[in-house]
Amino acid sequence: MKLPTRDRIIETRSLTKRFTSNKGLFGRSVSVSAVNEVSLDIRRGETFSIVGESGCGKSTLARLLVRLLPASEGAVLYEGNDISSLSEPEMRRLRKDLQFVFQDPFSSLNPRMTVGALIEEPMKVHTSLSRKERRLKVADLLTKVGLRAAFANRYPHEFSGGQRQRIGIARALASGPKVIVGDEPVSALDVSVQAQVINLLEDLKAEFDLTLVLIAHDLAVIRHMSDRIAVMYLGEIVELAPNDPLYDKPLHPYTQALMRAIPIASPHGRSMDVSLTGDVPSPLAPPSGCRFHPRCPHATSLCGTEKPVLSDAGGARMVACHHWEKIAENSQGSVREPPRSENAEKRFALFREKSQRQEPVTAATETQIKLSERSHNNA
Amino acid sequence: MSKAIDLNATPVLSVENLALRFKGAPANIIDGISFAVRPGETLCIVGESGCGKSVTALSLMGLLPRSVAQIMSGTAMFGDRDLLELSQRAMADLRGNTISMIFQEPMTSLNPSYKIGDQIAEVVLRHKHVTRAEALQRALQMLDRVKIPAASSRLDDYPHELSGGMRQRVMIAMALANDPAVLIADEPTTALDVTIQAQIIDLIEELQKETGTALVMITHDLGVVAEIADRVCVMYAGHIVEDGPVESIFDDPQHPYTIGLMSSVPSVGPRSGRLATIGGMVPTIDHMPSGCRFTPRCPFAQANCKTSPPPLDELGPSHRAACHYAPLETAFPATVLQEAGS
Ligand SMILES: Nc1ncnc2c1ncn2[C@@H]1O[C@H](COP(=O)(O)OP(=O)(O)OP(=O)(O)O)[C@@H](O)[C@H]1O
Ligand SMILES: Nc1ncnc2c1ncn2[C@@H]1O[C@H](COP(=O)(O)OP(=O)(O)OP(=O)(O)O)[C@@H](O)[C@H]1O
Ligand code: SF4
Ligand code: SF4
Ligand SMILES: [Mg+2]
Ligand SMILES: [Mg+2]
Numbered sequence: 001m002k003l004p005t006r007d008r009i010i011e012t013r014s015l016t017k018r019f020t021s022n023k024g025l026f027g028r029s030v031s032v033s034a035v036n037e038v039s040l041d042i043r044r045g046e047t048f049s050i051v052g053e054s055g056c057g058k059s060t061l062a063r064l065l066v067r068l069l070p071a072s073e074g075a076v077l078y079e080g081n082d083i084s085s086l087s088e089p090e091m092r093r094l095r096k097d098l099q100f101v102f103q104d105p106f107s108s109l110n111p112r113m114t115v116g117a118l119i120e121e122p123m124k125v126h127t128s129l130s131r132k133e134r135r136l137k138v139a140d141l142l143t144k145v146g147l148r149a150a151f152a153n154r155y156p157h158e159f160s161g162g163q164r165q166r167i168g169i170a171r172a173l174a175s176g177p178k179v180i181v182g183d184e185p186v187s188a189l190d191v192s193v194q195a196q197v198i199n200l201l202e203d204l205k206a207e208f209d210l211t212l213v214l215i216a217h218d219l220a221v222i223r224h225m226s227d228r229i230a231v232m233y234l235g236e237i238v239e240l241a242p243n244d245p246l247y248d249k250p251l252h253p254y255t256q257a258l259m260r261a262i263p264i265a266s267p268h269g270r271s272m273d274v275s276l277t278g279d280v281p282s283p284l285a286p287p288s289g290c291r292f293h294p295r296c297p298h299a300t301s302l303c304g305t306e307k308p309v310l311s312d313a314g315g316a317r318m319v320a321c322h323h324w325e326k327i328a329e330n331s332q333g334s335v336r337e338p339p340r341s342e343n344a345e346k347r348f349a350l351f352r353e354k355s356q357r358q359e360p361v362t363a364a365t366e367t368q369i370k371l372s373e374r375s376h377n378n379a
Numbered sequence: 380m381s382k383a384i385d386l387n388a389t390p391v392l393s394v395e396n397l398a399l400r401f402k403g404a405p406a407n408i409i410d411g412i413s414f415a416v417r418p419g420e421t422l423c424i425v426g427e428s429g430c431g432k433s434v435t436a437l438s439l440m441g442l443l444p445r446s447v448a449q450i451m452s453g454t455a456m457f458g459d460r461d462l463l464e465l466s467q468r469a470m471a472d473l474r475g476n477t478i479s480m481i482f483q484e485p486m487t488s489l490n491p492s493y494k495i496g497d498q499i500a501e502v503v504l505r506h507k508h509v510t511r512a513e514a515l516q517r518a519l520q521m522l523d524r525v526k527i528p529a530a531s532s533r534l535d536d537y538p539h540e541l542s543g544g545m546r547q548r549v550m551i552a553m554a555l556a557n558d559p560a561v562l563i564a565d566e567p568t569t570a571l572d573v574t575i576q577a578q579i580i581d582l583i584e585e586l587q588k589e590t591g592t593a594l595v596m597i598t599h600d601l602g603v604v605a606e607i608a609d610r611v612c613v614m615y616a617g618h619i620v621e622d623g624p625v626e627s628i629f630d631d632p633q634h635p636y637t638i639g640l641m642s643s644v645p646s647v648g649p650r651s652g653r654l655a656t657i658g659g660m661v662p663t664i665d666h667m668p669s670g671c672r673f674t675p676r677c678p679f680a681q682a683n684c685k686t687s688p689p690p691l692d693e694l695g696p697s698h699r700a701a702c703h704y705a706p707l708e709t710a711f712p713a714t715v716l717q718e719a720g721s
Contacts, residue, residue, distance in 0.1 A: 053572040054543075160660050190427040191599065192657035195643035199653055217572065220602075224645035224654070244649065261577035262647055263602030267625045274581045276574040278528075279542045337648035341630035348642040350707055351635065352655045354678035 009179060009211050010042040010065060014074035017060050032283045034060040036235040037074065039310070042179075047205065047212040049222045051258075052232035053280055058215045061232070062183045065213060066098040096126040099172035103184035105164035109156040109171075115142070116152030119171050126175040141170040144207075145200060162193035166200065173204065180205075181213040186221060198225060219262050223247055223335075231255045234283055234291040237310055241317040247335050251319045251328055253296050259335050268338040290322065298327055386697070390415035390456075391560045391593045392439075392478070397453035397463075399438055406667040407451055409435055410617040416561065416593040416610075421584075423596045423604045423625075426614035427640075429661050432597045433483075435614075436563050438463075440480050441470035457561070476506040479554040483566040485546040489538040496522075496534030499553050506557050521552035525582060544575035548582070555586060562587075563595045568603065580607055601644055605629060610697075613637045616662055616672040619691065623698030633700035635677045635707065671703070679704055679711060 017035040034057045042048045050058050063069040065076055067083050075082045078094055086094060099122075102108035109118055119138045123129055129137065139149035145166040156164055165185060172180055185201070186194045198221065205212050216222050222229055229246050231239040231254065239252040250256045257276040278295050281287055287294050293303040302322055310320040321327070340348070393415040398407045409431050416422045424432050437443045439455055439462055455462040457478060462470070474480075482488050490498060499518035503509060509517070515534070522530035525548040538546055547567060554562055564583065568576035584607060587594055598604060604611055608625040613634065621634040632638045642655035659676040668674050671684045684703060691699040694706065704710035 053574065162660065190661070191601075191640060192427060192643050193660060195645075195654040195656040196658075198645070199656060202653070218645075219573070220645040220647045223647050224650055247647065247649075257574060261573040263573075263576075263580075263600065263606040264647065265601040265605050265629070265641070265644060267605045267608070267629050269605070274577045277578070279544055279575065280572075335647045337646055343631045344629065344638075344641070347632060347638045347707055348655065350711060351638045351642055351678060354711070355639070355655060355658065357678075 007043055008041045009044045009079060011077040012074065013039050015064055015071055015076060016073040017064055017069060018072040030284050033235050034283065035064060038237055040230060040237060040240065042211060042213060045209065045211055046227040047214060047225055049214040049216060049226040049229045050232060051216060051219060051222050051229060053217065055280060055283065056232045057235040058232060059183050062181050062213065062215050066100050066181050068100065096175045097178045099175060099177040099180050101168050101172050101180060101182040101185045103187055105161055105168050105188065108168055109164060111156055114152060115154055115156065115167055118167065119174050122171060122175040141173055145170045162189050162196060165189060165197050169200065173208065179211045179213065183215045187216065187218065219258065234280065234286050236291060238292065238320045245315060245317060249334055251313055251317065251324045252321050253298050253327060254292050262335060264337050266338045269336065298323055385417065388417045390417050392416050393456045395454045397455065398451035399434060399448050400451050401448055404664050406664055408617050408664055412619045414612050414619065414622065416595055418593055419587065419591045421594040421596060421607055421609045422612065423598060423608035424612045424614055425598055425601065425604050427599055427661055430614045431617045432614060433565055436480060436565050436597055440474060440563065441465065441467065475502050476557045477559050478561045479559045481550050481554050481564040481567045483569055485550045486538065488550065489546060491538050494535050494537060495549050499556055502553050502556050517556060521556050524586065525552045544571055544578065547571065547579055551583065558590055559592055561593045565597045601641060616667065618672055618701065620673065621700040623695065627695055627698040631695060633694050633705040634702050635679050636673050679707060
């Protein structure tokens with residue numbers, strides 16, 4: 001599966017991040033490997049997604065990729081260069097090329113800066129555009145993300161969650177990046193708004209030739225957006241595969257369990273299955289051998305002692321399981337959504353057709369734009 | 380498939396025309412909603428953030444002070460009593476007893492400084508004539524029933540010693556300790572991972588089967604709705620815009636909001652093109668449209684939608700939608716659309 005370097009925009013090699021905390025007995029400091037020996041390649045132009053349950057290390061991995069966090073061990077290569085040992089100018093270029101979109105559109109924007117100033121800031125640092133050119137580009141970016149140029153003079157608190165996420169995206173685009181890493185960029189949004197932002201990200205990706213690294217826990221969002229997917233469990237990648245094969249035939253028992261736990265939005269597909277019992281073990285004391293073995297229905301004594309290595313499973317897939325071949329013979333957990341009824345199809349098509357002829361964002365009235373604070377978003 | 384519910388059975392809880400207004404607000408936050416649940420039935424209330432799901436639940440539980448949220452109209456019959464008329468005291472006797480609630484964030488209703496066994500026992504002691512030892516016995520039994528491993532060793536745990544999924548189980552144990560006739564669950568799995576969500580939903584369904592408790596489940600997740608509901612109410616901006624049996628809602632969605640919501644959710648099946656979107660966002664109380672509250676976002680809206688509120692009309696067996704133009708294909712034949720679009 002080795003690709004020529006020019007096709008690999010980001011690589012990680014045995015990337016490890018340990019946090020030390022004082023949670024141990026008697027205040028003894030203990031160390032958590034939030035990310036443990038992760039090696040992966042991200043290809044130029046793809047949407048690469050990382051999925052896994054809470055605490056499995058997704059955000060930590062994402063932050064390592066763009067050097068928002070230093071690695072404890074191993075390396076991240078950007079276009080073939082180790083990002084931990086870059087010269088000043090190279091570092092500046094890295095900051096320009098790799099941009100991050102945060103989950104929480106409410107806390108990631110400085111409330112005292114206008115939207116225009118927020119979007120302009122990265123241009124000041126990374127481009128030699130004149131003041132006037134920057135202003136024009138701010139207006140351009142605002143329209144690109146489906147907002148109005150006039151919004152440049154407003155402050156973030158005057159916008160709704162979906163709009164703030166658009167502002168965050170406009171800001172990420174301002175430096176002219178090659179890669180955007182989104183840490184749950186749509187998780188905090190309502191479904192109808194989430195769909196707007198997903199479409200926007202896809203459009204921008206095509207328009208600006210971006211590589212997208214997407215962190216999410218929503219398996220439907222990932223299915224919709226990704227080219228390839230890495231499944232994480234307790235700091236490690238347990239399976240890595242192209243989109244369709246992963247959903248059609250998950251190989252790793254953990255991926256299979258995840259797939260079976262998805263509630264399918266059809267009353268004819270009531271299939272959600274409790275295939276996993278128990279909780280994710282504490283990362284402070286990860287299980288020996290295969291980290292999944294205490295919850296795995298296929299575990300053998302080998303699994304408790306020997307750590308499975310992420311290895312080639314054919315078809316551009318990788319899996320870290322001692323017994324994947326045997327398990328694959330009667331693979332369960334492929335996701336099946338029953339077909340929709342004729343009436344539903346008909347009306348969905350009608351809705352789509354009708355709504356495409358409206359400008360979704362500009363249709364919002366000025367008064368709607370200013371959302372009074374929603375109680376739970378005040379945090 | 381949903382379980383067989385006797386649709387002629389008398390509802391245990393029947394809400395009629397409930398309207399609520401926050402002090403000083405220019406419009407009702409809940410504006411004339413009606414729904415009912417029967418023994419053993421699961422009713423899902425689905426809608427996006429801010430549409431009034433939690434406010435509805437809290438008002439039924441008597442947890443919204445009347446000084447803050449004024450009841451403008453309606454009844455909520457629980458047996459022969461109207462919950463909206465009960466005194467604080469009478470309501471406190473029912474709460475946690477014959478009608479209970481599970482909250483989205485378990486830490487808000489678990490007291491961090493009490494052992495979980497004592498907290499469950501307390502709920503039993505509050506409502507039943509039992510000794511402390513019997514109440515603790517019941518607590519143990521409930522922890523067992525919600526499948527907390529080694530329950531007896533967990534009685535003395537404090538909430539912070541439990542994982543999110545375990546805390547939610549404790550909440551369920553507490554809510555069901557007195558065999559309530561109605562359980563209101565406000566997004567009980569939203570904060571949980573899918574594998575834990577599957578465990579909790581499975582558990583709720585199993586317990587419901589055993590006890591015949593009527594379940595009102597509040598959620599914004601259509602997958603959860605499809606998985607668990609017998610009947611569904613789709614809520615938008617304080618109105619119920621569509622209700623019906625779960626199969627009708629998914630197979631024969633009638634209201635433009637229901638349709639928009641369903642088609643904007645990505646599917647776990649193979650990709651089928653761009654997602655549909657609903658433009659704009661849920662209106663705030665200060666800018667509540669008169670007439671149909673969905674008008675500013677509705678791709679089908681016509682002039683009269685702005686002024687006249689559509690009634691909930693029967694469109695199928697116990698299936699209703701509040702739209703002047705449902706069924707849409709009759710009002711907007713596809714051919715006309717294509718011509719207009721070209
Ligand atoms: N700064 C930190 N100090 C100590 N431990 C940390 C720190 N950041 C993360 N961790 C721990 O590392 C592990 C991975 O955390 P991370 O935030 O990467 O998970 P995640 O997959 O993004 O989870 P979520 O889905 O909840 O966002 C967790 O056990 C977390 O508690
Ligand atoms: N005590 C209160 N005083 C004034 N307004 C309130 C109060 N509680 C809630 N609201 C408002 O009422 C509306 C409905 O809130 P509610 O919590 O019922 O929404 P919800 O449908 O449960 O949303 P979510 O999915 O986010 O939980 C919101 O606009 C909210 O800001
Ligand atoms: S290595 Fe063993 S325990 Fe781990 S996933 Fe495979 S079968 Fe299960
Ligand atoms: S009544 Fe009018 S605005 Fe309301 S949903 Fe129907 S078509 Fe849309
Ligand atoms: Mg995270
Ligand atoms: Mg709520």
